């Protein structure tokens with residue numbers, strides 16, 4: 289589109305997201321998938337894994353939100369989009385929907401589960417800590 293790489297705060301956020309995602313994936317795989325990894329390290333690392341997982345998710349949301357802003361600014365700068373046109377409303381609704389989605393996902397991750405069945409996420413009992 290005719291501009292330098294990594295000039296915007298969106299591109300920095302996006303790159304950070306990709307790097308954090310990659311690290312989370314590799315470290316998660318090493319610690320939780322490889323059978324010979326000691327259980328006490330898994331147990332101690334799990335809260336950090338959960339925290340970093342949520343951070344990666346929030347970082348992706350921030351990237352997507354700033355990406356929307358970036359695109360709107362780009363289109364407006366080239367007079368391809370008005371200030372109060374339908375495209376702007378779509379962009380704003382998309383931004384708000386992402387916020388609502390983020391809130392629901394984080395809520396479902398941090399709320400304790402009240403399920404009495406064995407299906408679904410567990411509450412505090414963790415097989416790794418025993």
Ligand code: HEM
Nearest residue numbers: 293294295296298299302303305348351352355356358359
């Ligand atoms: C998790 C979501 C996203 C990630 C990780 C991401 C990542 C990136 C990265 C790393 C760049 C820099 C490319 C470069 O400098 O060569 C970029 C550029 C760009 N992205 Fe995204 N992006 C995301 C979502 C979005 C969304 C939702 C939009 C628009 C609807 C968008 C629009 C753009 C635009 C217009 C550019 C070029 C301008 C710039 O470099 O800032 N992105 N993105």
Ligand code: HEM
Nearest residue numbers: 309312313316317320321337338341342344397398409410
């Ligand atoms: C980018 C990739 C990843 C992200 C974003 C991520 C994120 C998360 C999050 C947010 C949690 C907490 C879930 C909760 O609160 O119930 C979690 C738990 C967990 N993750 Fe990951 N994770 C990733 C990769 C991996 C990988 C590759 C493995 C191993 C193969 C792994 C194994 C686990 C395990 C065993 C748990 C505990 C599940 C439980 O408590 O029931 N993760 N992960």
